[in-house]
Amino acid sequence: MGNAAEIYGKVYVLRLGHRPSRDKRVSTHVGLVARAFGANGFILAPICDESVVRSLRRVLEEWGGEMLLECTDNPLSYATQWRRSGGEIIHLTMYGLPVDNVIDTIRMSPRPKLIIVGAEKVPGQYYELADYNVSIGRQPHSEIAALALFLDRLYKGLELYLEHENRCLEIVPSPGGKKVVEIGGGSNAADDRADVRP
Amino acid sequence: MGNAAEIYGKVYVLRLGHRPSRDKRVSTHVGLVARAFGANGFILAPICDESVVRSLRRVLEEWGGEMLLECTDNPLSYATQWRRSGGEIIHLTMYGLPVDNVIDTIRMSPRPKLIIVGAEKVPGQYYELADYNVSIGRQPHSEIAALALFLDRLYKGLELYLEHENRCLEIVPSPGGKKVVEIGGGSNAADDRADVRP
Numbered sequence: 001m002g003n004a005a006e007i008y009g010k011v012y013v014l015r016l017g018h019r020p021s022r023d024k025r026v027s028t029h030v031g032l033v034a035r036a037f038g039a040n041g042f043i044l045a046p047i048c049d050e051s052v053v054r055s056l057r058r059v060l061e062e063w064g065g066e067m068l069l070e071c072t073d074n075p076l077s078y079a080t081q082w083r084r085s086g087g088e089i090i091h092l093t094m095y096g097l098p099v100d101n102v103i104d105t106i107r108m109s110p111r112p113k114l115i116i117v118g119a120e121k122v123p124g125q126y127y128e129l130a131d132y133n134v135s136i137g138r139q140p141h142s143e144i145a146a147l148a149l150f151l152d153r154l155y156k157g158l159e160l161y162l163e164h165e166n167r168c169l170e171i172v173p174s175p176g177g178k179k180v181v182e183i184g185g186g187s188n189a190a191d192d193r194a195d196v197r198p
Numbered sequence: 199m200g201n202a203a204e205i206y207g208k209v210y211v212l213r214l215g216h217r218p219s220r221d222k223r224v225s226t227h228v229g230l231v232a233r234a235f236g237a238n239g240f241i242l243a244p245i246c247d248e249s250v251v252r253s254l255r256r257v258l259e260e261w262g263g264e265m266l267l268e269c270t271d272n273p274l275s276y277a278t279q280w281r282r283s284g285g286e287i288i289h290l291t292m293y294g295l296p297v298d299n300v301i302d303t304i305r306m307s308p309r310p311k312l313i314i315v316g317a318e319k320v321p322g323q324y325y326e327l328a329d330y331n332v333s334i335g336r337q338p339h340s341e342i343a344a345l346a347l348f349l350d351r352l353y354k355g356l357e358l359y360l361e362h363e364n365r366c367l368e369i370v371p372s373p374g375g376k377k378v379v380e381i382g383g384g385s386n387a388a389d390d391r392a393d394v395r396p
Contacts, residue, residue: 022223023223025221025223025224026223026227029224029339029343032337032338033340033343035339036335036337036338036339037335037343059338063337093376094369095369095372095376095378096371096372097371097373098358099358100355100358124375127374127375127376130374132373133372133374133375135369135371136358137234137235137357137358137359137360138368138369138371139230139233139234139261139360140257140261141227141230141233141235141346142227142230142342144340144342144343144346145227145342145343145345145346148339148340148342148343148346148347149347152347152350157298159335160297160335161335162335162337170336171292171293171336173296173333173336174293174294174295175294175295175330175331176325176326176331177322177325178291178293178325179293180293
């Protein structure tokens, strides 16, 4: 499976309510899931936390793929503009409609998709602006898990086989230990390699 | 769908390498995903971070379900003991075998399952101890997403319909807004209700 954008069109993730003091790691995980599960854009709001952007940029450089990285200090305006220009908005919330009930309709729509994932409380305007308020189970859990499951349902599990272009590193699946190949370089049985997760 | 333990047997999640200074929120998300996606136990290691345990306990009280909550300062011994007493170990790592290749075998096994998710670098002993080193895609992303996807594959998506026993709160899915019912109490269209996520 090749480039997700060519196959699925434009899918951006808008991470709402980021507070650098406590959300650095969670927002970075949201961005990493966006990339790994096939989204083509990640927008951080309302504060442009350079440490998050830097972590994501480093992963893009090493592990490949194309994903637009942006910040906005006015996410409501960003989302409103998205709809005005013909896109649709999917807001992930445990209060929404079950993903299984709406995913086929969402997948069939050719409109560019903006997936909104909030940290803590999301203002009511987003519920109203969204074309779909979608729940991944009706339990409190994690916006990271919710985004992963949503993209997995959207792409029917094929996102796990994405080939990210322009990668320097690639993993060779192994029953035990770690095997990483440097593209353009040699093979590297890197048992003591540092994990790249934030 | 009722109690996951009755249907699927014992599934515990061991969260490895927790450091209170930076992992509070991520480890709490791991615990919340464990509960919401049907695991029956969550073990935090090597430091017993009371704030994580307290958050999880509060969610269990409000939203129901039964999940054992424990800490261990010796996770390697815990995992070794698990195997000795007949259980099997699944270590989630981006270096492992693709989940789609092994999930049917894992699901069919009646042995109690200990799912290990690490923060950053996991020592080599766990790779050797594990019955399965399993990857959720071969990209760096998030242990929270990895756990959610793994449990989703294990339970074939049915975990999203779990009914958690002894719950005080329940969500009524809604296309817009938030609707929460207090079990034993009234309905509550809680538009300004604080999110329960950590």
